[in-house]
Every structure is written in structure tokens, then in C-alpha cells.
Amino acid sequence: MKITQQYMGRLMWILVWLSSFFIGANVSAQNQDSLKNAAHDSARKAFTERIQEMGRAEAASSIAKYNEGRIHLEQRSVMEELKKTNEKIKIYLQHSIDTASISDDIQSVENYLAIVKEGIVVHRGTAQTQRNLSVSSAIIDQLIGIMGKRKATVDRYASELMGFRDRIDSLSSDSVLYIYPTDTAGLIRYYKKMVVVVKEIAPIDTALNVALSNVQDLQVKTDLVVYELRSSYENIEAEVKKLAANSLNREYPNIWQTPTYSRPFGDIIRFSIAKELLALQFYASDNLPQIFLLLVLIVMSTLFIRRLKLRLKQTGTPKEEIKTKLITRYPLLSAILIVVSIFQFIFITPPFIFSFLIWPVSAVCLTIIFYKYITRFWMIFWIVMVLLFTIACATNMLLQASRVERWIMVILALAGIVYALCVFFSGRSMELREKRILYFIAIFIVTELLALVFNIYGRYNLSKTFLISGYIGIVVAILFLWTVQLINEGLSIATSVYRHPDRQLFYINFNRIGNKSPAFLYVLLIIGWFVVVGRNFYEFKSLAWFTHDFLTKPRSLGNYDFTINGIAIFITILFCSLFLSQIVSFFSVDHSATRTGEQKKGKIGTGSLVLLLRIFIISAGLFLAFAAAGIPLDRITIILGALGVGIGLGLQGLVNNLVSGLVIAFERPVNIGDIIEVHGKLGTMKSIGFRSSIISLSDGACLVIPNGDLLSQHLTNWTMGKNAKRVTLQIGVAYGTDLDQVKNILTGVLKAEEKIMAPPDPIVIAKDFNDSSIDFQVIFWVHHIAQASEVTSDIITRIDKAFKDSGVVIPFPQQDLYIHKIDR
Structure with missing residues (x-):
């Protein structure tokens, strides 16, 4: 208490002194003279200035400390961002593109380009060939696509690396990093932090510079290859147009004259095979989904044809009649022929070697289907045409003209013309199952005659186009015609084995088909035939390009x-x-009408x-x-x-x-x-x-x-309910009958029937006294509702027989009629 009073006293003294110093100045001033007042004023002013100076110094010190703290935070933020960017670069470089693989791809493309230039730039020969130019153009187009993807990958990678480089440089050049602490201890600490950051960044920075250098070199190589590919493609397209414009002009000497340029036939075969396989490799890799779809369609069609054959057997069709059905003889071969013939058009602008692989497959399938179905004369005609067609297709894959090939072309054309004329005028047309083949034989003779004339007089490209078009036309036409026949036969079988409403599933009225193929199938056949044959002509390709531009041209309708x-x-x-x-x-x-199996619960x-x-x-x-x-x-x-x-x-x-x-x-x-x-x-x-x-x-x-x-x-x-059904029968017996005997008879009849379920056991009960009978009720269960009527009929028959054998009478309704005579 005393201590508290002592402090309070001192506080009061200080307050009094302050009040006397500040407030009591006026009172004191009245008792002092003017000199003393001036001295007091001077002291107060000096004291005030000293206090202000101390405040300014403290404020400057506080601002300096604040700025130093802020700079420290900014420096720390920049260093942390440098570390984060460094980690991102490290991770990105670990999962970067495989530059070695891209370099190998570039080398491979350069090798492919060297193959493409064979026969066009190197060993050019007297004149260019249309097949060589078309195959080379297709390969270069694929190579441009491949290198375009590689170039996009490299450019994207280089852009990402440049972004990291710019980010590192931007952070490293931040001015806040170069503001150093004023005190020695702070400067030493900051220096140590900088050393740690530099050691962490330096290896990744070096790796980033190396990666940038490598990818920039790769960009240069990629750009050069892409430029060369595009330049070569443009040159080849120019050659194609020039060749098409001068297609009627002489390209080589007449067949009997000595050529001005000669190249070994073996070399021509070698580079032709290399180019054709290269074109096939690229096209197949780009069309794997279509190839897979084709195989799936073949499998589905095979299953469908097998099902048609099975339904024919189920409908009781004689085996001899089933054997006469062409489509069901070999379901797999029929499916291959139909699917390949129709769905080959999902392959856009296929190389010739790709078509050459699928056409013979269809031809072999049709040959096996023809066996013992058509006459021997027309079977020989078909086999001969397929063999000549195969040789012509093999010749068409030779990409540079030679004297040997020209003579082979002459032999093929002459053989085809002579044999087709013999067949055409043989008088065996009545044996044909498809009379429209005669029109295509006539077209074949004309085209082969043109091919022979053009070849003799040095129009090699035009001759080769007509030669291969003639053989493709005759073979593909026969394939298409029989494809339509097989489709029609399949639809006719479906008409007989599938009833309404099954056939509505395909939106086809099978009753209108009969034995005649639908007209729209022949329209599609003609269009498809023109497409297949027309692919060999440059004019068709020009029309295709025009159609493509027309279809893909952007159009507007409002917004x-x-x-x-x-x-x-x-x-x-x-x-x-x-x-x-x-x-x-x-x-x-199409399931069976009944299903007796138990359905599992919880399963769709x-x-x-x-x-x-x-x-x-x-x-x-x-x-x-x-x-x-x-x-x-x-x-x-x-x-x-x-x-x-x-x-x-x-x-x-x-x-x-x-x-x-x-x-x-x-x-x-x-x-x-x-x-x-x-x-x-x-x-x-x-x-x-x-x-x-x-x-x-x-x-x-x-x-x-x-x-x-x-x-x-x-x-x-x-x-x-598991298809089980309860059956109830009402049976009446005459009054006076032994009811226990009736029960025993009914129970025995029910237990003797195997089609009645047990358990539950049958039930026999006496139910009611009727007007003319005592009624019994018989209750039993059958396994399936479809058996209810049959079992009921059997039970009634057996009960009637058992009652007759035992003397049990089943009464019929009786009524007594009393006639009263009325006296008048």
C-alpha cells in the first residue's frame, strides 16, 4: 500500500512539473521579466527540434527496414520461382521427345525419297510413265503427312523449350536479385543463398541449352526434308498434268524399232517392287480401321449366311435343294466375295497393289463357288480370264517402260482379243447363267484392241491404261454380277425362312423380290464398275478432284x-x-416360341x-x-x-x-x-x-x-413364375357313390401322370353337394403352361375310363317335372 502511494506521489509530482512547464508558463511569465521569458522560449524551441530530429531519424530507420524486408521477400519469391521453373524443366526434359527416333525417321524419309526419285529423276529414261508418277505421288503424299506430324512435334517441343529459356532469363535478370544487404552478415547470408540457387540451376540450364541446340538443328533438318518433299510432289504433279495433256503423242518408237534408251529389265523389277511395297505399307498403316471394319463385316456376313443355311434345314428343306443354293454352299467364301465387292469402296484412292491383293482373293472365292455349278466351257473361260488378269496386273506394277514389257503387253492384248472373240462367237451363250457378261466381253475386246494399237505405235501409257482397264473391267464385272446374284439369292432365302415381322428389320419387302435381283443393285453395280475402271484414267482423277472440291466447299445458310x-x-x-x-x-x-429354362434373377x-x-x-x-x-x-x-x-x-x-x-x-x-x-x-x-x-x-x-x-x-x-401352371378340374359323381373310392381313383390317376408336378402333390377334395351330384375338385400343377391343355385332356380321359371300370357314375343334371291337373 505504501509502495503504491509512493508511486502515485511521484506520478503526481511529474504531472505537476509538466503542468507547470507547459500550462503554468503563462502564470510564471507574469512574474518574470522579458529576458527570462525569452530564455524559456529558446529552450522550448531547441527541445522541440531535438524531438522532431529524433522522429525523422526513427522514421528513416523504419522505412529502410521495411524496404529491406520487402526486397528480401521479393528476392526469396524470385528464387523460389527459379527453383520451380528449374524442376519443371527437369521433368520436361526427362519426358521430352525422342530426337534420335525423329532423326532416324528423317533418314528413313530421305531413303524413301531416294527410292521415289528412281525412274523419275535418276534413270529417267526416254519418257515418264503414268504408273510411276502416280505411285510416286502417293508415296510422297504419305511422306509429307508423316513429316508434317514430325515437324509439328519438333516445333512444339522447340516452342516449349524457348518458353522455358525465356522464363529462366526473365527471372535471372530481375533487378531485385541485385540489391544487396547493407550489413556484412546479411550480405554473407544472401551470397550463400545465391550460390545454392546457381548450383541447382546450372546443370539444368546447361541441359536446356543443349536440348535447344539439338532441337534447332532438328528443326532445320525437318524443314529441309519437308521442303524437298513438297517440291518433289509439285514437280511430279506437273509431270502428271503434262503427261495427261500429251497422252496421244508418241512417247516411244514403234514396237519393231530399236529404242533410244534401254535399262535392264531386272533393275526395273527391283525398284518397281520397292516402290509398290512402300506404297502398300503406308496405305495399309493409314487405313487399319477400314481394314478391321472389312474383316468384321466378313465375319458378320458369314454368321448371317450360316444362319440362313441353318434356318433352311430347320424349315425342312431337302438337302438336295439346299445344295443348289449358291450362297449357302460356302458361307465364308460367299461372305468374302460380297463384302469385298461392295465395301472395297470405303478405301479412298487405294494404290493399285492394294486392289491387286483383294481382287484375286475374290476371284479365287468365286472360282471355288463356281465349281460344279456352271458349265465346263464357261468355267474354263473364267479361269483363263483370271490368269490373264493376274499377269496383266503384275505387268501394271512395272513402273518404267521396257521393250520386254511392251512385247508382254502385245501378247496379253492379242491373247485376250483372240480368246474373247472365240468365246463371244462360240454360240454357248445359252449356257450362261448371267447373260449380261456378254456386254462386258464386248467392251473387253474393244479396249484390248485399242491397247494393242497404241502399244504398237509407241503410245505406251495410253496402251497400258487400256490394257489393264480391259482386264479389270471383265473380271470385276463378273465379280459384281455374281455378287448381285448371291445377294438376291440370300434375300430370297430370307423371304422363305423369316416370317413377318422379322423381315421388316431390314426395311425390305421380301415378297417383291422373287427370283429377280432389285434394279437398284444393278445401278450400284454399274456405278461401282465405272469407278473401279475409271481409276486408271487421269480424266477420272480430275473429275474426282472436282467432285471433292464441290463437296468440301464451305457454304453458308444464314449464320x-x-x-x-x-x-x-x-x-x-x-x-x-x-x-x-x-x-x-x-x-x-428370333428365339423359340417357348422357353422352359429358369431365368436368373438380378441379370439383365x-x-x-x-x-x-x-x-x-x-x-x-x-x-x-x-x-x-x-x-x-x-x-x-x-x-x-x-x-x-x-x-x-x-x-x-x-x-x-x-x-x-x-x-x-x-x-x-x-x-x-x-x-x-x-x-x-x-x-x-x-x-x-x-x-x-x-x-x-x-x-x-x-x-x-x-x-x-x-x-x-x-x-x-x-x-x-417359372412357367408352371395350376389346373383345376370340377368332377361330379352320383349320390350314393362311395366317396372314399372316388378319392382313391382320382388320386391314383393323378399320380400315374408323369407330366404332373410333385411336389406340390395333387389335391383331391369333396367340395359341394350339387343339385344332382356330389362335386369333387381336383387341383394339380404342370411344369409348363404349354402342357396344361394336353395334360388336362389326358387326365379327363383317364378319369372317365377309371370311373367306368369301377362303376362310378357321373350324373347329368336331372329335374323332376310335376304336372298338376286343375279342375274347372
Whole structure:
């Protein structure tokens, strides 16, 4: 307490002194003279200045400390960013491009280019050949594509490295790093930090510089190769146009004259094989998805034809008649012939060697199918034409003219003309199963005659074009004609083995086909034949380029940009997705009318799985069609908006059925093959579609019922209850009959029937006293609902026989009639 009072006293003294110094100055001033006042004023001023000086010094010291702290933070931030960038560079360099591989690719492309130049720049010869130029152009086009990808990779890598280099240089040149601490201790600490950062950055910085140097050298090499490729491509295209413009001019001396330039035939074969294999390698690698699709289509077609053959056997068709069906003799060979003939057009501008590999395969398949089907005369004609065709195709792969080849071309043309004339005027046309072949034989004779004349008089390129076009025309025409025949035969078989509504799945009215092929198949055949033959002519290629430009030219409709090619792709993809969904449905819809096996719970049934798969295929096809056609997906919202308006105006029923289809797919109240009862009608579930389902009734008719009605009606699913059915019979016996005897008889009859389930055991009960009989009720179960009528009939027959043997009477209704006479 005393201590507190002591401190309070001192505090009061200080306050008094301060008040006397500041506040009490006026009171003191009144008692002091003017000199004393002046001294006090001077002291106060000096004190004030000293206090202000101390404040300014402290403020300057605080600002310096603040700036030094801020600079330290900025320096630390820059150093951390340097470290992070250094780590990014380190990781990026570890996963960088394989420059050695790209260098090897560049070397390989240079080697390929050297092969391409063979016969064009090196050993040019007297004149260029159209085949050599076309093959070389195709190879260079592929090489440009390969090097274009490599160049893009190298440029992107170089750009990333330059970005890292600029980032490192930008951080390293930051001025804040060069503001050093004023004190010695701080300067030493900062120096040590800088040394650590430099040691961490230096190796990566060196590696970055090396990588930049290497990639810049690689860029130079890549640019040079790309330039050389493009220059060579332009030169070859110029040569092609020049050759096409002068196609009627003489290129070589007449066949009997000595050529001015001669090259060993072996060298020509060697570089021709190298170029052709190179073209095949590049084209096959770029078209692997199409090749895979072709193989898948062959497998699917084989399965379909095998199924047709199996259905023929199931329908009781005699074996002799099945053997007469050409398409089902060899399902795999028929599938190869049909698929290759039709779907070869998915390969855009294939090299000749690629076509040369698939055409003989089809020819061999047709030869085996022809065996013992056509007459011996026309079989020999076909085999001879295939052999000559093979030799002509082999000759066509020679890329430089030679005297030996020209004589081979003369022999081929003469042999083809002479043999075709003999066949044409042989009078054996009545043996032909396809009379249209005669038209193509006539065309073949004309083209080979032109090839012979042009070759004799030195028009080598024109002669070779007509020679190979003639042989391709005759062989491909026969392949196409018999492809149409096989398709027609397959459709005719489908007409006989598939009943309504199965054949609706392909949108074809099979009843209209009969034994005559549809006209549109022949139209497609003629178009395809012109395409295959026309590929050998430069004019066809010019027309193809014009068509391509027309289809891909951008067009505008309001704010929407489109191309005809995009619209065609959109429609094609949608059609293919719909067709594929129908094929999936086709291969799953044709089950047997009944299904006695127990269905596993918790597992999606066939019908639900098929419906979901079809929905997925169509949905994926729709979005893929929009993407492939270049239509922005945000435009779909407009379609959905319009669809919403349509739903509100009158599509409720359609949408209800579509949604009900989805509900059936997920809830699975009914499945394909289930035995159901709707509206009192018993039938088997045939198919479940998007909008409606099909029920095969027991009387043979098919009931088409909307999915909405299928869910809203009282549906009885016998299959869901394991197809078992309870049968109840009402039996009456005469009054006075031994009821125990009746029970024993009925029980014995029921136990003797093997088709009655046990357990549950049959039940026999006395039910009621009727007017003229005592009624018994017999209850038993059968394994399958389809057996109910048959078993009931057998049981009634056996009960009647057992009652007769035992003397049990089944009474008929009796009534006593009393007639009263009325007295009048």
C-alpha cells in the first residue's frame, strides 16, 4: 500500500512539473521579466527540434527496414520461382521427345525419297510413265503427312523449350536479385543463398541449352526434308498434268524399232517392287480401321449366311435343294466375295497393289463357288480370264517402260482379243447363267484392241491404261454380277425362312423380290464398275478432284456454315447406326416360341440388353454424326426446344411409349421369349422395340402393342413364375357313390401322370353337394403352361375310363317335372 502511494506521489509530482512547464508558463511569465521569458522560449524551441530530429531519424530507420524486408521477400519469391521453373524443366526434359527416333525417321524419309526419285529423276529414261508418277505421288503424299506430324512435334517441343529459356532469363535478370544487404552478415547470408540457387540451376540450364541446340538443328533438318518433299510432289504433279495433256503423242518408237534408251529389265523389277511395297505399307498403316471394319463385316456376313443355311434345314428343306443354293454352299467364301465387292469402296484412292491383293482373293472365292455349278466351257473361260488378269496386273506394277514389257503387253492384248472373240462367237451363250457378261466381253475386246494399237505405235501409257482397264473391267464385272446374284439369292432365302415381322428389320419387302435381283443393285453395280475402271484414267482423277472440291466447299445458310460432304456424312452415320441397331435386334429376336429354362434373377435379360444396346448405338451415332458433320452441339438445344414444343402439342403418346420402353428395359417386367397373357390372349414375347413390342399369339398371329399399353394393362407373365401352371378340374359323381373310392381313383390317376408336378402333390377334395351330384375338385400343377391343355385332356380321359371300370357314375343334371291337373 505504501509502495503504491509512493508511486502515485511521484506520478503526481511529474504531472505537476509538466503542468507547470507547459500550462503554468503563462502564470510564471507574469512574474518574470522579458529576458527570462525569452530564455524559456529558446529552450522550448531547441527541445522541440531535438524531438522532431529524433522522429525523422526513427522514421528513416523504419522505412529502410521495411524496404529491406520487402526486397528480401521479393528476392526469396524470385528464387523460389527459379527453383520451380528449374524442376519443371527437369521433368520436361526427362519426358521430352525422342530426337534420335525423329532423326532416324528423317533418314528413313530421305531413303524413301531416294527410292521415289528412281525412274523419275535418276534413270529417267526416254519418257515418264503414268504408273510411276502416280505411285510416286502417293508415296510422297504419305511422306509429307508423316513429316508434317514430325515437324509439328519438333516445333512444339522447340516452342516449349524457348518458353522455358525465356522464363529462366526473365527471372535471372530481375533487378531485385541485385540489391544487396547493407550489413556484412546479411550480405554473407544472401551470397550463400545465391550460390545454392546457381548450383541447382546450372546443370539444368546447361541441359536446356543443349536440348535447344539439338532441337534447332532438328528443326532445320525437318524443314529441309519437308521442303524437298513438297517440291518433289509439285514437280511430279506437273509431270502428271503434262503427261495427261500429251497422252496421244508418241512417247516411244514403234514396237519393231530399236529404242533410244534401254535399262535392264531386272533393275526395273527391283525398284518397281520397292516402290509398290512402300506404297502398300503406308496405305495399309493409314487405313487399319477400314481394314478391321472389312474383316468384321466378313465375319458378320458369314454368321448371317450360316444362319440362313441353318434356318433352311430347320424349315425342312431337302438337302438336295439346299445344295443348289449358291450362297449357302460356302458361307465364308460367299461372305468374302460380297463384302469385298461392295465395301472395297470405303478405301479412298487405294494404290493399285492394294486392289491387286483383294481382287484375286475374290476371284479365287468365286472360282471355288463356281465349281460344279456352271458349265465346263464357261468355267474354263473364267479361269483363263483370271490368269490373264493376274499377269496383266503384275505387268501394271512395272513402273518404267521396257521393250520386254511392251512385247508382254502385245501378247496379253492379242491373247485376250483372240480368246474373247472365240468365246463371244462360240454360240454357248445359252449356257450362261448371267447373260449380261456378254456386254462386258464386248467392251473387253474393244479396249484390248485399242491397247494393242497404241502399244504398237509407241503410245505406251495410253496402251497400258487400256490394257489393264480391259482386264479389270471383265473380271470385276463378273465379280459384281455374281455378287448381285448371291445377294438376291440370300434375300430370297430370307423371304422363305423369316416370317413377318422379322423381315421388316431390314426395311425390305421380301415378297417383291422373287427370283429377280432389285434394279437398284444393278445401278450400284454399274456405278461401282465405272469407278473401279475409271481409276486408271487421269480424266477420272480430275473429275474426282472436282467432285471433292464441290463437296468440301464451305457454304453458308444464314449464320450457319456447312458443306455438302458434312451433310452426307451426317446422313450416312445416322443410317449406319439405325441399320446396325436393326442388325443387333435381328440376331436376338428370333428365339423359340417357348422357353422352359429358369431365368436368373438380378441379370439383365436378352430383350432388355438388346434394347439398351440399340439405344446406345443410336445415341452414339447421333452425337457422332453431329461431331463428324461439324455441327456444334449447342445447336442441339434448339432441336430439343422444338421437340419440347412438339411434345406439348401432341406427341405425348409417342413420348409415353418411348419412356415406357426404357422402363421395360431397366425394370424388366417382361423379356423376349417370356410367355405372357394380355387382354386374355396368351402369347410369347417376340421383340421389344423403342415404341412398341410384338407378341406372337398362340393362334399364329402377331400382336403389336405400344409399350405404354404394355405397362398400363394387367399383364400376366407366366415365365416370371417359372412357367408352371395350376389346373383345376370340377368332377361330379352320383349320390350314393362311395366317396372314399372316388378319392382313391382320382388320386391314383393323378399320380400315374408323369407330366404332373410333385411336389406340390395333387389335391383331391369333396367340395359341394350339387343339385344332382356330389362335386369333387381336383387341383394339380404342370411344369409348363404349354402342357396344361394336353395334360388336362389326358387326365379327363383317364378319369372317365377309371370311373367306368369301377362303376362310378357321373350324373347329368336331372329335374323332376310335376304336372298338376286343375279342375274347372
